[in-house]
Amino acid sequence: MAIITIVSAKAAPGATSAAVAxxxxxxxxVLLVGADPAGDDIIGGYLGPWIAKGWVHPAKGIVSFATATRHVEPDQACDLAAHTQLLPGGRNARVLLGLSDPAQIMGVGPAGWQRLARSLAASAGAGCASDAIVDCGRFGLATPRALLQVADLVLVAVRPQRRSVLATRPLIRLLQQQFQPQRLGVAVVAATPEQADEVVEVLKVPAGVHLPDDVVTARAFSDGATPLPRRSALTRTATAAGTRLHHVLNQPQLPQPRLVGARS
Incomplete structure (x- = not known):
C-alpha cells in the first residue's frame, strides 16, 4: 500500500483540509497522520466537535506512540494500532493524531519521527492493508524529513494566487533535488481547472490532486462543520482523486524485460 505526504511552503494553503478530504x-x-511539528490542525479543526464530545482523545497519537516506543531503536518498526482511532466521517479510516501543543515536539524528537516513519513504511508496505496520508504542514527546519523519505508521493499544497505560487517555487526546487519526478506533485487547492493548469505550468510539476473552490465543504473539512456535504463538488472531486491515487500508487511494479541472449 502507499504513503502520501503533504507539505506546504506557506501557512494556510489548504494542506490539512486536502489531507482530511x-x-x-x-x-x-487509510490512516490519516497529523505530523505538523507546529501543532496538529486536525485536532482543533475537523476533529474539534468529536473531541469536545469525548469521542476522540487528543492524547492518543504520535506523542503516546513516541513515549511507548522510546526504548526502541529508531530504525525498528513498531505497532501503530494501539495509538490510532477511528476517523469520524471516514469510510474505513483511522487517524494518528499529532501534537496538540508545539512544545510536545521535545517528547517526540528526531528518533521518534524516525520510528514513526519506519512503522508507517512497514504498515503500508507491499501486502499490507492500509494506505497512509501524512500532513506535515508548513515545510521548515522542524519538518520530519523521515516522513518525506518514506513517501511514495510527496504533494506540495498550493493555492492559485500569485503569492502562494511564488512562495512554492523554491520548495519545489529543493524537493526536486531529493525526489525522483514520479514521487513529487502538487495539490492545487481552491482552484478552477484553468487555474490548476496555470499552476502546473509555472511550477513544472504534475498535479497530483486538484480540488475546486468550495467554501462550505472546505470549512467542513477544516473546522469540523456538520453535517458533512457528501455530494458537493469538493467531496466528489476528492473521492475521484483518492480513487485514482490509490490505484496508481498501488499498481504492482512489473519487472523490466530482459532480452533473450543478453549478458547478465
Missing part, C-alpha cells in the same frame, strides 16, 4: 473519501482502508 482525501482520508474521509478514500476508497480503501
Amino acid at each position: 482525501l482520508a474521509v473519501t478514500w476508497p480503501a482502508p
Whole structure:
C-alpha cells in the first residue's frame, strides 16, 4: 500500500483540509497522520466537535506512540494500532493524531519521527492493508524529513494566487533535488481547472490532486462543520482523486524485460 505526504511552503494553503478530504473519501482502508511539528490542525479543526464530545482523545497519537516506543531503536518498526482511532466521517479510516501543543515536539524528537516513519513504511508496505496520508504542514527546519523519505508521493499544497505560487517555487526546487519526478506533485487547492493548469505550468510539476473552490465543504473539512456535504463538488472531486491515487500508487511494479541472449 502507499504513503502520501503533504507539505506546504506557506501557512494556510489548504494542506490539512486536502489531507482530511482525501482520508474521509478514500476508497480503501487509510490512516490519516497529523505530523505538523507546529501543532496538529486536525485536532482543533475537523476533529474539534468529536473531541469536545469525548469521542476522540487528543492524547492518543504520535506523542503516546513516541513515549511507548522510546526504548526502541529508531530504525525498528513498531505497532501503530494501539495509538490510532477511528476517523469520524471516514469510510474505513483511522487517524494518528499529532501534537496538540508545539512544545510536545521535545517528547517526540528526531528518533521518534524516525520510528514513526519506519512503522508507517512497514504498515503500508507491499501486502499490507492500509494506505497512509501524512500532513506535515508548513515545510521548515522542524519538518520530519523521515516522513518525506518514506513517501511514495510527496504533494506540495498550493493555492492559485500569485503569492502562494511564488512562495512554492523554491520548495519545489529543493524537493526536486531529493525526489525522483514520479514521487513529487502538487495539490492545487481552491482552484478552477484553468487555474490548476496555470499552476502546473509555472511550477513544472504534475498535479497530483486538484480540488475546486468550495467554501462550505472546505470549512467542513477544516473546522469540523456538520453535517458533512457528501455530494458537493469538493467531496466528489476528492473521492475521484483518492480513487485514482490509490490505484496508481498501488499498481504492482512489473519487472523490466530482459532480452533473450543478453549478458547478465
